[in-house]
Amino acid sequence: MKEVLRADKINKYFRDPVLFHVLKDISFSIQEGDFVSIMGKSGCGKSTLLYILSTMDTDYEGELYLQGEKLSGKSGKELSYVRNAHIGFVFQFHYLLPEFSVLENVMLPAKKLGKKSLQEIEDDAMAKLKLLGVDKHALKKASRVSGGEKQRIAIARALINEPAIIMCDEPTGNLDSKNSSIVFDLFDELSTEKNIALLVVTHDEDFAQKTHKIITMEDGRIVSS
Amino acid sequence: MDYRVILGISTTHLISRLKQSITASLGVTFGIAAFIILVSFMTGLNGMLDGLILNRTPHIHLYNQITPSEEQPVDLYDSFEESFNVVHSVKPKRSQSRIHNALPIINYLEGKKEVKGVVPQLLAQVFYISGSIELNGLVHGVDIMEEDRLFNLGDYIVEGSAEDLARSENGIILGAGVARKMSVQLGDIIQITTVSGDIFSLKIVGLYESGLADIDDVQSYTNLKNAQKIMGKSADYITDINVKLYDINDAVPLSKQLNKQFDIAAVDINSANARFETGSSIRNLITYAVSFTLLIVAGFGIYNILNMLIYEKMNDIAILKATGFSGLDVKMIFLAEALIIGVVGGVVGLIIGYLVSVLIDHTPFETEALPTIKTFPVNFQASYYVIGIFFALITTFFAGYLPASRAENIDPVEIIRGQ
Numbered sequence: 001m002k003e004v005l006r007a008d009k010i011n012k013y014f015r016d017p018v019l020f021h022v023l024k025d026i027s028f029s030i031q032e033g034d035f036v037s038i039m040g041k042s043g044c045g046k047s048t049l050l051y052i053l054s055t056m057d058t059d060y061e062g063e064l065y066l067q068g069e070k071l072s073g074k075s076g077k078e079l080s081y082v083r084n085a086h087i088g089f090v091f092q093f094h095y096l097l098p099e100f101s102v103l104e105n106v107m108l109p110a111k112k113l114g115k116k117s118l119q120e121i122e123d124d125a126m127a128k129l130k131l132l133g134v135d136k137h138a139l140k141k142a143s144r145v146s147g148g149e150k151q152r153i154a155i156a157r158a159l160i161n162e163p164a165i166i167m168c169d170e171p172t173g174n175l176d177s178k179n180s181s182i183v184f185d186l187f188d189e190l191s192t193e194k195n196i197a198l199l200v201v202t203h204d205e206d207f208a209q210k211t212h213k214i215i216t217m218e219d220g221r222i223v224s225s
Numbered sequence: 226m227d228y229r230v231i232l233g234i235s236t237t238h239l240i241s242r243l244k245q246s247i248t249a250s251l252g253v254t255f256g257i258a259a260f261i262i263l264v265s266f267m268t269g270l271n272g273m274l275d276g277l278i279l280n281r282t283p284h285i286h287l288y289n290q291i292t293p294s295e296e297q298p299v300d301l302y303d304s305f306e307e308s309f310n311v312v313h314s315v316k317p318k319r320s321q322s323r324i325h326n327a328l329p330i331i332n333y334l335e336g337k338k339e340v341k342g343v344v345p346q347l348l349a350q351v352f353y354i355s356g357s358i359e360l361n362g363l364v365h366g367v368d369i370m371e372e373d374r375l376f377n378l379g380d381y382i383v384e385g386s387a388e389d390l391a392r393s394e395n396g397i398i399l400g401a402g403v404a405r406k407m408s409v410q411l412g413d414i415i416q417i418t419t420v421s422g423d424i425f426s427l428k429i430v431g432l433y434e435s436g437l438a439d440i441d442d443v444q445s446y447t448n449l450k451n452a453q454k455i456m457g458k459s460a461d462y463i464t465d466i467n468v469k470l471y472d473i474n475d476a477v478p479l480s481k482q483l484n485k486q487f488d489i490a491a492v493d494i495n496s497a498n499a500r501f502e503t504g505s506s507i508r509n510l511i512t513y514a515v516s517f518t519l520l521i522v523a524g525f526g527i528y529n530i531l532n533m534l535i536y537e538k539m540n541d542i543a544i545l546k547a548t549g550f551s552g553l554d555v556k557m558i559f560l561a562e563a564l565i566i567g568v569v570g571g572v573v574g575l576i577i578g579y580l581v582s583v584l585i586d587h588t589p590f591e592t593e594a595l596p597t598i599k600t601f602p603v604n605f606q607a608s609y610y611v612i613g614i615f616f617a618l619i620t621t622f623f624a625g626y627l628p629a630s631r632a633e634n635i636d637p638v639e640i641i642r643g644q
């Protein structure tokens with residue numbers, strides 16, 4: 001099995017308003033096809049860790065590797081490319097561009113990557129939307145679909161560039177149990193069939209229990225994994 | 226990265242808030258249209274005034290200035306060399322006002338490559354006589370066809386033509402003011418007397434109106450030969466030489482050179498019309514200042530609208546950055562929006578400016594003073610349109626740069642956490 005993501009002794013401090021050691025010596029790794037959940041009390045630093053792992057936050061100590069390649073110290077432009085090509089995101093609040101159609105939202109990261117023709121990208125995007133059962137909304141404006149649908153569209157967007165890892169911050173936080181289990185089944189399928197690594201922050205005990213591995217955090221430390 | 230992706234996002238932003246986008250570009254439209262209208266009209270006006278005076282003025286005017294001699298007889302006398310001599314009431318020596326070496330000077334000038342043409346003249350003081358009235362006058366003996374070619378005299382001949390004079394032996398083109406005062410008209414015969422008392426009859430073959438009463442009330446034109454005959458002088462009797470050059474900038478050095486080389490008074494157009502240039506450049510300055518002010522106002526409008534847009538679009542910016550768009554991409558998106566506003570507003574401004582200029586160009590503008598002008602003068606010069614669009618791009622670029630840089634530096638984590 002190939003290693004996808006490795007965190008090595010990550011420490012993070014907030015300096016404002018007071019010095020606050022929010023992440024302490026975080027080390028772990030995720031392999032291809034792993035489906036890992038992160039749990040912990042509110043405020044223990046889960047989101048903060050996810051922002052670092054997703055390369056959006058570069059203000060930390062320690063080292064981060066993606067598929068063996070060291071990410072710490074890379075320029076903002078290089079990290080943008082890494083995010084675009086290899087990392088997919090799903091946030092608790094479904095972030096879509098409201099003025100664009102659902103289809104365009106899903107296509108955008110692939111257009112940015114620029115590896116495929118427009119037609120191929122469109123076909124891919126339709127396929128991802130179908131996979132998540134929201135293809136009938138493809139031509140609607142993103143501001144005109146429901147919350148649960150938005151969440152699934154956001155997942156389709158995270159999949160568009162065939163990333164090595166998908167990170168989610170409470171992806172089922174505002175979904176009902178039916179939609180929540182749809183999302184779980186999809187993630188499970190992605191990890192077992194497509195060999196994509198999944199890292200999911202969640203407060204949902206049932207959801208976490210069904211994943212392959214649970215990392216538990218307390219006060220900025222990993223206490224069990 | 227494909228710029229079309231960026232442009233696609235920019236245009237979607239602009240189209241989805243069409244009203245704001247239109248307001249922003251209207252500011253630019255207004256500034257550019259004002260610039261085009263002002264500059265076309267102002268330079269048209271300048272051109273007309275230039276035409277009125279500068280085109281009619283020889284680039285170099287040569288004549289024989291009668292001045293008292295610098296050297297008085299007492300200076301030649303050795304015994305007084307050491308003393309302080311005072312000579313009262315120095316007067317110029319009586320001499321002719323002709324240019325002594327006119328023919329060699331004309332030959333010399335005609336051979337020079339920067340010279341467009343040379344017109345020898347004979348200026349004769351006369352009285353116009355009609356019945357019992359005697360009017361002071363000045364007859365120009367000229368080669369009328371050359372005078373027309375070089376100094377556009379024909380534009381000011383309101384009745385008859387330059388050719389009529391060239392064909393007739395004893396014709397005269399009379400200033401319109403003179404004709405009015407003496408109540409004579411085309412085809413009439415008038416008499417003139419010279420200073421020495423000879424009387425001649427001349428046929429009026431044309432009337433001339435420059436718009437400047439001082440000139441129209443005294444001047445008239447006749448053929449050089451005829452003027453020489455009137456004055457009882459030989460064919461080489463010439464009092465003035467007017468020179469037209471290809472490039473007006475050669476006037477100063479050439480006139481200095483002629484002054485030295487031929488010992489003759491030479492006035493160049495720059496010193497004759499220094500005031501004039503100042504007027505033109507002040508008009509230009511006003512044009513640019515007004516247009517620039519309008520554009521700066523438009524620029525602030527764009528700056529505001531973009532700032533607001535970026536504030537509203539914080540989430541979009543965070544998403545774009547999270548999904549792999551770099552800070553530079555985001556900056557380009559907003560800069561492109563500013564430039565699209567600039568290009569659209571600017572092009573519409575050029576079109577409106579052009580249309581209004583055409584309208585002005587067709588607006589009747591008739592005045593006694595300017596007989597050749599029928600409509601307002603407008604200068605349709607392509608370079609002003611290039612400057613205009615350049616102006617539009619520069620202002621919108623600067624107006625967009627700050628907000629776009631702000632968008633570039635937005636930290637997506639802060640936005641996402643802020644939800």
Ligand SMILES: Nc1ncnc2c1ncn2[C@@H]1O[C@H](COP(=O)(O)OP(=O)(O)OP(=O)(O)O)[C@@H](O)[C@H]1O
Pocket residue numbers: 014015016017020022040041042043044045046047048049642
């Ligand atoms: N910008 C900041 N400046 C200072 N402190 C911060 C900042 N952002 C977060 N914190 C603090 O860091 C700690 C960890 O925050 P984080 O958002 O990672 O928690 P979390 O584990 O995701 O909690 P939740 O489960 O409620 O989402 C919290 O105590 C929070 O108050």
Ligand SMILES: [Mg+2]
Pocket residue numbers: 046047048169
């Ligand atoms: Mg959190």
